[in-house]
Amino acid sequence: MTTLRLRPEGPADAEPIRRVLAGAFARPDLPVPPEVGLVDELRRSDAWIPELSMVAEYGGEIAGYALLSRVRVNPGQFPALALGPVAVAPNRQRIGLGASVVQAALEAATELGEQLVVVLGDPAYYRRFGFGPADRLGLTSPWSGLGEPWQALVLPPSVSGEAPVPRGEVVFPPPWSRV
Template structure:
């Protein structure tokens, strides 16, 4: 019986994650998809949160990946931490069996356990709605991608302690590697 195992990325998984990203985002006009370089650069930055780089291992093979990295929300009230989801990838030979959903949910669950409050994503609203994402602008969040409308989304994670205030509002500032995607 083949089993699915969801777990944080181990440093030894970096090559397997690169292969999953390269296969999932392959395009005939690009040798190495930008998502591969994005993850490599984020991995070496202070935006990297090790327990939030989640892999899906199916039958002992890394076939899925979901990444949450640190972003900042700036406003007149100051700077607050948040997370960005992406990239999310599943090896083509394992797509359409729920692995993407599973690995994203595992990453979001891990973020909740760490006490994180806000996650943003740029992606297909029909896909991300299943996790509870909605329009980021309705939560008072802006970014370089705000003009794209519905694909610019956010999710408020449940508070881990009583008395936590509302999630931050303001401009979401992404770490430099994101500017290359």
Template structure:
């Protein structure tokens, strides 16, 4: 029986993660997909949260990846922290067996355990709805991708303690590596 292991990435996983991202986002017109470069650049930034970079290891092989990194939500001259989900990738030979959903769920659970309150994503609404994501504009969130409508989504994570303030509303500011995607 092949076992699935979900865990934060280890520095030794970098090459395997790059291969998964390159295969999952491969395009004939691009040697290195922008998602590979995005992860490489985020690793060297203040947005990087190593405990929220999750891998799916299936049969001892890294075949899935979900990354949560720090973003800021600005409103009324102040900023509050939130997270951005992406990229999410599964090696083509292991797609359609639930590994993507498993690694995303593991990342969201880890964020909840750390007391995070808000996650944003740009992606397929039909896919991300299963995790509880909804249109970000309904939560008072804007970004450079707001004009895309339904693909600009957000998820409010459960509070770690009762009485915790509501999740932030305002403009979501992504770290500089995101501007290249």
């Protein structure tokens, strides 16, 4: 029986994560998918939260990855998180690793007292985690015009209580502008 281990990224995981991202987002017209560079740049920025960079080890190898990084909602600079990229090695897709690593990341964010996560992705996929249309929460972004793929999730309140969820423009750190 192959074992699954979900954990935050460690110092030796950067290269295996790059391979997972490169495989999951491979395109014949690009030698390196932009998601690889995005993660590398986010690691060097103040948007990086090491505890929220989650890997799925399957059979002793990193086969899945989900990143939550810092974004802000204006006005007021309210801290929130962006989910992505989420990737699973091509030879390990369709066995639940993506869902497992996303769920682990969301649980870690809840434990840290985070309140809001946004994502741009397939609504049918992300709905299972509780995401819904971000515009219903009054959240906009450069991707708002894409409609349903622009989604948000209000996390359960932590022991410290619940603050009102802000409305406004979600401001992404500079690395996101190159994706």
